[in-house]
Amino acid sequence: MVKNYSLAKDGISVFGTQMLTLIIGFVSGVLLARWLGPAGRGAFTALLVYPTILISLLSMGMRQATVYYLGRKKYSESDIVGVTLLLLISSSIIGVLTSVAIIAYTKNPDYNLMLILLASLTVPADLTINYFTGILIGKQKINKFNKITYLVPIINFVLIIFFVFVIKLYILGAVLATLIAKMGLAIYAVLSIKSQYSLKICCKSEIIKKMVSIGSVYALSLFILNLNYRVDIIILEHLSNVAEIGQYTIGVGFAELLWQLPAAFGLVIFAYSANAKDSNKFSQDIAKMVRIIFPVVLFGSVFLYFASGYIIPFLYGEEYIPSIKMLKILLPGIVMMSFFKIINMDLAGRGKPDITIKLFLPAVLINIVLNIILIPDFGGCGAAFASTVSYTLASISILYYYLRITQLSLRELFICNKNDFDFLLNVILKIIKGKNVSSKSN
Template identity: 85%
Template sequence: MVKNYSLTKDGISVFATQILTLVIGFISGVLLARWLGPSGRGVFTALLVYPTIMISLLSMGMRQATVYYLGKKKYSESDIVGVTLLLLISSSIIGVLISVIIISYTKNSGYNQMLILLASLTIPADLTINYFTGILIGKQRISKFNQVMYLVPIINLALIFFLVYFEKLYIVGAVLATLAAKIVLAIYALLLINREYTLKICCVPEMIKRMVSLGSIYAFSLFILNLNYRVDIIILEHLSNVAEIGQYTIGVGFAELLWQLPAAFGLVIFAYSANAKDSDKFSQDIAKMVRIIFPIVFIGSVFLYFASGYIIPFLYGEEYIPSIKMLKILLPGIVMMSFFKIINMDLAGRGKPDVTIKLFLPAVLINIVLNIILIPDFGGCGAALASTISYTLASISILYYYMKITQLSLSDIFICKKSDINFLLGLFHALPIKR
C-alpha cells in the first residue's frame, strides 16, 4: 500500500508540474495565435512538426532503455551515463542534418534557410533533455525531473514577449524562443546529472548493442505514436492551407489537455513498472489508476464539448471559430486514448514496447488513408474524424491485449470500487506526510 501511495503521489507531483507548464504554455499559445494569426501559426506548427517526429525516432528510445536498465540494475550507472552521452552526440549530428534536408525538400514558401536551421537545432536540445531526464526517472528522482520540466515554458513565454511582441520578429522570434528555452533546459538537465555522475563518454560495445537494441524498439514505438498524432498536420499541409492548420492546431491543443493527467501518471508508472518485482500485483495497481483517471477525463471531455464554443473565440478570436467543431470531433478519440496512455506505459516498463508497434501501426495506416480521403472535402474536420477513428481502434486493441496477459476483466479496469474511494481518502490523509 505504501508503494501504491508513492506511485500515486509521484504521479500527482508530475501532474501538478504539467499543470503549471500547461498554464504557461497555454498563455504562450494564445499569444502566438493572436500575434501570428492563423497563417503564421500554421507555418510555425508545420515547421516544427518535422523535428518533432525526427526526435521521436532519433532518441533511439534511450530514455526508456535507460529507465529499464537502471531499474533492472544490469550495468553500472556510470557506464550507462557514459554510453548515453556517446549516443546523444551521434544522434544529434545525424538529426540536424536529416531535418535540414527534409524541411528544405518541402519547399514551403513560408520557410527560409534561417528558419529551417533554427527549427533543426531544436533536435540536439530536445534529445539532451530526453536522454538525461531518463536517468532522473530511472532513479525515481521525480522531484528533480519536475524541476527540469517547469523551466522551459517560463523561459519560452518570456522570450515570446521579447522576440515576437517587442522585437516584432514574429515567426522567427517564435522559433528562436522555442529553441532558446530548450537549450537552457538541456543545460540544466546536464548540470543535474553532472552533480552525481562524471559526464564522460563511455564506449562499451556490448552495452551499446543492448541499449540500442531495446531502445530502438522503444523509439520506433514512440515514432509510431507521434506519427499518428501528427500525420494529420503533415497531410493538411499538402491538401489544405496554413490557416486551416493553425485552426486545427488550436482544436488539437484543447483536446489534448485531457491527456495531461494520464500522461503524468504514465511517466511515473513506467519508472515503477521497470522496478516492479511482482508484475501481476502491479497490474492491479494500474487497473486502479485507470478506474480513477478515466472518469475524470470523461467528465473533462463533456465540459470541453459544451464550453469550447465560448472559450475558444474569447481566447483566440473569431478567426478560430472553425477550431470548435474540430475539437468536438476529436474528443471521443482523445478520451479513448486516455486509458491507452496508462496501459501502454506499464507494457513499456515490462520491456514490451513492441506491442505498441504491432497494435498501433495498423491504426497509423488507417489514419493516413482516412486523412487523404477526408481532408480534400472536409479539411480540418476530416482530419479530426480520421484521428478519432484511429485512436479508438488502437485503444481497443491494446485494451484487449492487456486484459489477455493480465487476466483482468473490463469491470476490473473500468468499474469503480469501494476500495478506490478508500484509497483516495487514505491518499488525501497521506499527502501532507513527508516520505
C-alpha cells in the same frame, strides 16, 4: 500499500508540475495564436512538426532503455550514463542534418534558411532533455525531474513576449523562443546529471548493443505514436492551407489537455513497472489508477464539448471558430487514448514496447488513408475524424491484449469502487500533510 501510495504520490506530483507548465504553455499558445494569426500559427506548427517526428525516432528509445536497465541493475550506472552520452552526440549530429534536408525539401515559401536552421537545432536540445531525464526517471528522482520540466514553458513564455510582441520577429521570434527555452533546459539537465556522475563517453560494445537493441524498439514505438499524432498536420500542409492548420492546431491542443493526467501517471508507471518485482501485483495497482483517472478524463471531455464554443472564441478570437467543431470531433478518440497512455507504459516497463508497434501500426495506416480521403473535402474536420477513428481502433486493440496478459476484467479496469475514492483522498491528505511538515521544518 506503500508502493501504491508512492506511485499515486509521484503521479500526482508529476501531474501538478504538468499542470503548471500547461497553464503557462496555454497562455503562450493564446498569445501566439493572436499575434501570429491562423496563417502564422499554422506555418510555425508545420515548421516544427518535422523536428518533432525526427526526435521521436532519433531518441532511439534511450530514455526508456535507460529507465529499463537502471531498474534491472544489470550494468553499472556510470557505464549506462557514458553510453547514453555517446549515443546522444551521434544522434544529435544526424538529427540536425536530416531536419535541415527534410524542411528544405518541402520548399515552403514561408521558410527561409534561418528558420530552417533554428528549427533543426531544437533536435539536439530535445534529445539531450530526453536522454538525460531518462536517468532521473530511472533513479525515481521524480522531484528533480519535475524541477527541470517546468523551466521550459516559463522561459518560453518570457521569450515569446520579448521576441514576438516587443521586437516583432513573429514566426522567427516564436522559433527563437522555443529553441532558447529548450537549450536552457538541456543545459540544466546536463548539469543535474553531471552533479551525480562523471560525464565520460563509454564505448562498451555489449551495453551499446543491448541499449540500442531494446531502445530502437521503444523508439520505433514512440515514432509510430508521434506519427499518428502528427501525420494529420503533414497531410493538411499539402492538401489544405496554413490557416486551417492553425485552426486545427488549436482544436488539437484543447483536446489534448485531457491527456495531461494519464500522461503524468504513465511516466511514473513506466519507472515503477521497470522496477516491479511482481508484474501481476503491479497490474492491480495500474487498474486502480485507470479506475480513478478515466472518469476524470471522461468528465473533462463532456465539459470541453459544451464549453469550447464559448472558450475558444473568447481566448483566440473569431478567426478560430472552426476549431470548435474540430475539437468536438476529436474528443471521443482522445478519451479512448487516455487509458491507452497508462496501460501502454506498463507494457513498456515490462520490456514489451513491440506490442505498441504491432497494434498501432495498422491504426497509423488507417489514419493516413482517411486523412488523404477526407481532408480535400472536409479539411480540419476530416483530419479530426480520421484521428478519432485511428485512436479508437488502437486503444481497443491494446486494451484487449492487456486484459489477456494480466487476466484483469473490464470491470476491474474501469468500474470505480468506494476503496478507490478512500485511497485517493488518503493520498491527497498525506501529500498535503507532508508539505505542511516540510514547510514548518523550513
